[in-house]
Amino acid sequence: MSKDSELARGRGKKTFLYRQFADIIRKEIEDGKYLPGERLPSMDDLSVRYNLNKITVRRSLQELADAGLLYSVPAQGTFVSEFSGATKxxxxxxxxxxxxxxxxxxxxxxxxxxxxxxxxxxxxxxxxxxxxxxxxxxxxxxxxxxxxxxxxxxxxxxxxxxxxxxxxxxxxxxxxxxxxxxxxxxxxxxxxxxxxxxxDNREGGFIALKALIDKGCKKIAIIAGDREQSATHDRLDGVKAALNAFGIGVDTVPVEYSDFQINGGYEAMSKLASDMPDGVFCMNDEMALGACRFLKESLGDNFIDKVSVVGFDDINWAPLVHPALSTVSIDKEAxxxxxxxxxxxxxxxxxxxxxxxxxxxxxxxxxxx
CATH class of the missing domain: 3.40.50.2300 (Response regulator)
Structure with a gap:
């Protein structure tokens, strides 16, 4: 039986060719055909052997590399990782x-x-x-x-x-x-x-926004975290749920993305200051501390008379800084x-x-x- 016959082709196939091919190589690694540290055949050889174009082969090998089973060395080839599914x-x-x-x-x-x-x-x-x-x-x-x-x-x-x-x-x-x-x-x-x-990031985002709304803030802004992190998306979902619950248009609330760091919060607040909000929700306490530092420099020690700030996490610093930070609390040690x-x-x-x-x-x- 040819290697090509191991692949299901045509409209009736249930799995993409690159995934079928990745599964074949994965099984050969698990069965010990390719040992840890051993180099795989070249992409040209694999393309010919399985009657696949090199784009499909490359995509399959990349999927296995993403899974930690393979790694590439420039100008040398693709090798089996020293850990593979053959050894749990x-x-x-x-x-x-x-x-x-x-x-x-x-x-x-x-x-x-x-x-x-x-x-x-x-x-x-x-x-x-x-x-x-x-x-x-x-x-x-x-x-x-x-x-x-x-x-x-x-x-x-x-x-x-x-x-x-x-x-x-x-x-x-x-x-x-x-x-x-x-x-x-x-x-x-x-x-x-x-x-x-x-x-529970979604619920945390909701109660943070609700606190600002209950305070009477009319011009709320958000300093969000890294766009790639799920916590950012979940907390933003909670923010949107609170805005919808209180009949506030989501599009009316500016969102400035940052990096969960103090300096990032400072820089984000400086961007929002061109149209100064009266309430700011920062998606963690460190960014909130950075935002407060900017507000103190811009508006003075009594900035809290003009702008309310809410953080998230209730880190050890939150009650110790001046002014003490309002925040969403999670029992982190528990x-x-x-x-x-x-x-x-x-x-x-x-x-x-x-x-x-x-x-x-x-x-x-x-x-x-």
Whole structure:
């Protein structure tokens, strides 16, 4: 039987050719035909062997690279990652009596770990300590290649993994499928086959806007976070729901996107100042602190007489700054404890139903409202 006959072609096919071909290569890797570190045949050879054009082959190989199974070396070719589906990560973890729990996140990079994540980490750490398990932090900057992250997971002999924050979707799906029991924090998409714990961002956005409206603000503006993060979209959905509930046109409320950092909040507020609002919702406390700094420089220490500011997260700084920040509060340490408890339950019984846990928000009114 020719290689070409393994592919279903024509209008009756149920799956795109590039996905069929990706599945064939994936199975060959899992079956050990291509070993870790081994170079695949060239795209020209694969095109001829399977009667496919090179665009289809390239797309298939890219999908497998996104899943962490392949990586490319310029001028050398495409290679099988040192981790593949043929060796489950969870198998290596079973040889140890002491559980190793790993946390993988790009927010652990120096300069990126803000007070919100530090509080969540403290909750995770305290619960893991109660189980006498090892807690291993594995920073994963976005620039690090997927094969390197897979090496970290494999080398740490992990019994369970906590993924905090955004991870490329296809990559995360493959890690969950082939890796040890896992839980995802503050990131969710349809069809994710893992337990998720996150703040109820939509409800938080709603109550933040409601607080400004109840205050009597007539000219509200939004300082949003990174466009690529799901938390930004969820909080914005809550904002829109509040505007609709109070009969305020969504198009009348300007939105300035930023980066969840203090300086980003300062710069966003400076852009909004050309048509100064009387109420501002910042999608985290750090941006709110930056916005308050700009308002204090522009309007003076009593800026709160003219502009109300609401943040999100209730970080440790929020009640200590002057003026004290009004904000949406999430019990971050409780969130961390729930994350760890859920992972230990999953390790003990992998068959329990998966669930999404939303941490309920509350509103704390301080001097900026």
């Amino acid at each position: 990560l969870s198998e290596t973890a079973q040889s140890s009596d002491i559980l190793n729990i790993g946390l993988i996140s790009n927010v652990l990079i120096p300069g990126s770990t803000g007070p919100y994540h530090m509080s969540v980490l403290e909750g995770i750490r305290s619960e893991i300590g109660r189980h006498d398990a090892n807690f291993i932090l594995l920073p994963a900057p976005g620039s690090r290649e997927r094969k390197e992250i897979l090496k970290m997971i494999h080398g740490a002999n992990l019994s369970g993994v906590i993924y905090m924050g955004p991870v490329p979707q296809s990559f995360l799906e493959q890690l969950i499928k082939d890796g040890p029991p896992s839980i995802v924090v503050d990131y969710h998409f349809h069809g994710l086959a893992a337990d998720v714990v996150q703040a 969130m961390g404890r729930i994350i760890a408890k859920r992972l230990f339950e999953r390790i003990e019984n992998p068959e329990i139903p998966r669930c999404v846990t939303l941490m309920p928000p509350s509103f704390i009114s301080r001097e900026t409202l």
